[in-house]
Amino acid sequence: MAAESMPGRSRRFVPPRIDGGAEALPLASRKPLAVVGMAILAVYILLAAVGPFFVADPVATDPVNALLPPSFDHPMGTDNFGRDVFARAVHSARLDLTLGIAIAMCAMVIGSAIGVVAGYWGGAVDETLMRFTDIVLAFPGFVLALILVAVLGNSTLNVGVAVTAAFVPYFIRLTRAQALSERELEYVDGAKLAGNRSARVAFIHVLPNSLQPSLVTATLVAGWAILTVSGLAFLGVGIKPPTAEWGVMVSEGARDIDAGHWWTSFFPGGMIVLAAMAFHFIGDEFGGREA
Amino acid sequence: MWSYLGRRLLVSVVTVAGIVVVVFFIMRILPGDAAAVRAGPYASEEKLEQIREQFGLSDPVPTQFVNYVRDAVRGDLGTSIRTGGKVTEELLIRLPASLELAFYAVLLAVLAGVPVGIVAAARRDTWIDRAARVVAVLGSSMAFFWLGLMLTFLFFFRLGWFPGPVGRLAITTEPPETITGFFTVDAALAGNWALMWEAFTYLALPAVTVGFVLSAPIIKIVRSSMIETLDSEYVRTARALGVPHREVLFRDGFRNALIPVTTAIGIIFGYMLGGNIIVELIFAWPGVGRYAYEALRVNDLEALQGFVIVVGLLYIVLNVVIDFVYSWIDPRIKLGQRVVA
Numbered sequence: 001m002a003a004e005s006m007p008g009r010s011r012r013f014v015p016p017r018i019d020g021g022a023e024a025l026p027l028a029s030r031k032p033l034a035v036v037g038m039a040i041l042a043v044y045i046l047l048a049a050v051g052p053f054f055v056a057d058p059v060a061t062d063p064v065n066a067l068l069p070p071s072f073d074h075p076m077g078t079d080n081f082g083r084d085v086f087a088r089a090v091h092s093a094r095l096d097l098t099l100g101i102a103i104a105m106c107a108m109v110i111g112s113a114i115g116v117v118a119g120y121w122g123g124a125v126d127e128t129l130m131r132f133t134d135i136v137l138a139f140p141g142f143v144l145a146l147i148l149v150a151v152l153g154n155s156t157l158n159v160g161v162a163v164t165a166a167f168v169p170y171f172i173r174l175t176r177a178q179a180l181s182e183r184e185l186e187y188v189d190g191a192k193l194a195g196n197r198s199a200r201v202a203f204i205h206v207l208p209n210s211l212q213p214s215l216v217t218a219t220l221v222a223g224w225a226i227l228t229v230s231g232l233a234f235l236g237v238g239i240k241p242p243t244a245e246w247g248v249m250v251s252e253g254a255r256d257i258d259a260g261h262w263w264t265s266f267f268p269g270g271m272i273v274l275a276a277m278a279f280h281f282i283g284d285e286f287g288g289r290e291a
Numbered sequence: 292m293w294s295y296l297g298r299r300l301l302v303s304v305v306t307v308a309g310i311v312v313v314v315f316f317i318m319r320i321l322p323g324d325a326a327a328v329r330a331g332p333y334a335s336e337e338k339l340e341q342i343r344e345q346f347g348l349s350d351p352v353p354t355q356f357v358n359y360v361r362d363a364v365r366g367d368l369g370t371s372i373r374t375g376g377k378v379t380e381e382l383l384i385r386l387p388a389s390l391e392l393a394f395y396a397v398l399l400a401v402l403a404g405v406p407v408g409i410v411a412a413a414r415r416d417t418w419i420d421r422a423a424r425v426v427a428v429l430g431s432s433m434a435f436f437w438l439g440l441m442l443t444f445l446f447f448f449r450l451g452w453f454p455g456p457v458g459r460l461a462i463t464t465e466p467p468e469t470i471t472g473f474f475t476v477d478a479a480l481a482g483n484w485a486l487m488w489e490a491f492t493y494l495a496l497p498a499v500t501v502g503f504v505l506s507a508p509i510i511k512i513v514r515s516s517m518i519e520t521l522d523s524e525y526v527r528t529a530r531a532l533g534v535p536h537r538e539v540l541f542r543d544g545f546r547n548a549l550i551p552v553t554t555a556i557g558i559i560f561g562y563m564l565g566g567n568i569i570v571e572l573i574f575a576w577p578g579v580g581r582y583a584y585e586a587l588r589v590n591d592l593e594a595l596q597g598f599v600i601v602v603g604l605l606y607i608v609l610n611v612v613i614d615f616v617y618s619w620i621d622p623r624i625k626l627g628q629r630v631v632a
Contacts, residue, residue: 269437
């Protein structure tokens with residue numbers, strides 16, 4: 001509204017906004033949950049980037065001080081080897097966040113490249129790619145990642161590859177749907193008439209314009225990827241003890257819980273959920289869809 | 292309608308065939324010697340050879356594939372190298388446990404998610420709406436294993452309200468005679484109300500764990516489709532004609548929200564069937580997910596393959612069923628037009 005009534009600016013030149021002209025308001029009041037998400041994420045990134053330099057050794061055992069409840073010295077208590085839970089959780093933040101973000105980025109790059117091929121060329125190429133995507137999507141993503149890690153072997157890199165593969169089909173679908181409508185637009189005809197090869201039209205012109213839904217979804221996928229990676233680690237697949245990883249920590253902490261030592265699993269699990277929530281708040285507010 | 296059904300089934304068959312092919316070849320790349328698992332660590336070379344012969348592991352891969360497909364078409368998914376039992380039978384015995392858990396989890400998710408979604412849409416952009424969205428985000432960001440563990444800690448170890456994570460019934464309790472395979476239903480059919488109650492208490496924590504996670508997509512979908520309906524012209528007309536608010540909300544709003552909710556139920560039910568591995572492990576639930584987990588640990592190829600194929604099959608059948616439910620909910624939809632939700 002405000003921009004439209006500004007003197008000297010014709011209404012025609014106001015670019016269309018998704019949120020219907022509310023752009024004069026600050027982000028915090030338009031999308032408060034996204035700002036909350038960004039704030040949480042900023043804290044996590046800070047923890048992951050500089051935290052490991054300030055906390056104790058995540059694998060140093062100290063049997064005398066095993067299973068101490070949270071205190072000033074050990075904000076999240078100690079586990080049954082006497083390791084500081086907070087130190088382990090901070091080191092884990094670096095591993096899990098890196099994996100989550102890297103998986104989402106790789107899945108988006110690979111998925112949108114395949115998606116634009118299917119959507120732009122159509123025909124038999126499209127049909128073949130989409131049938132294959134349907135087959136992959138008929139597996140629950142978690143099961144697919146589980147089987148792939150079993151095939152590839154337990155390592156952090158293989159977990160990354162397996163979880164990426166499980167999320168690629170989401171991006172194929174999103175980009176294909178967008179490319180299907182983009183290719184009918186005039187700028188595509190213009191690019192073709194200007195003599196561009198079709199590969200150039202597809203990747204340089206159509207792809208960037210088809211990315212918007214994928215970019216938002218990538219935020220959600222980063223959250224899901226963290227959940228999947230830590231879920232696999234909880235099952236003992238992929239990342240193994242004694243690595244400091246949230247899922248591994250919950251799995252180890254599950255053994256202490258019947259004796260009332262709740263902090264060894266409560267805190268790392270809470271870190272997982274809070275991290276996933278931060279990504280979801282951002283993705284949700286910017287119109288992310290669950291594919 | 293019948294030609295539509297035929298085409299739909301044909302596509303489903305192609306997808307199932309694709310699943311069989313993909314799974315079969317992924318499984319052949321699995322490292323480790325399945326025969327060694329069966330024979331144990333101290334088996335002689337002759338014994339290993341004998342087992343490979345018996346399970347067809349020494350045949351060339353194409354031969355194995357042809358044999359597998361031939362048997363699978365007859366409903367025989369092979370023999371588990373871990374237990375020596377037929378995979379089809381072992382899965383069918385465990386399936387009711389998984390389905391019962393999935394059923395109650397989805398039921399809880401719908402009972403909680405639909406009203407929250409409606410209220411959030413009706414009170415849009417108020418604190419109620421924001422609270423509902425935070426709950427939805429919390430649900431879709433929840434780690435099954437952590438929630439299950441924390442609920443067990445709180446409601447079993449600390450408060451003692453619910454039984455511990457030992458399966459579908461106490462170890463000393465005799466399960467009801469199998470009719471449907473759902474313990475709650477079978478106990479009720481047998482007139483054993485105490486047993487039915489016990490089955491419910493054992494179901495409570497795993498069903499709440501899964502139900503909470505599944506309520507998130509339902510809240511989101513109900514909210515957005517209700518908002519769309521409430522903004523529509525026919526709702527405006529109804530309001531202008533003086534139809535009471537409550538009636539507009541539930542008669543016009545809710546009926547139209549049913550279709551996307553049905554879609555969501557199909558998707559999450561399918562997700563449940565595979566995603567229950569973690570929950571079944573935590574609560575010692577004797578379902579197909581735990582079976583798959585145990586198979587995975589020892590490279591039991593045929594059992595894993597069977598699990599994935601059964602899950603894929605159920606998912607596809609469910610989606611065909613949901614297509615028919617659409618046309619029943621909304622008479623305007625003709626079969627063959629896919630609803631975009």
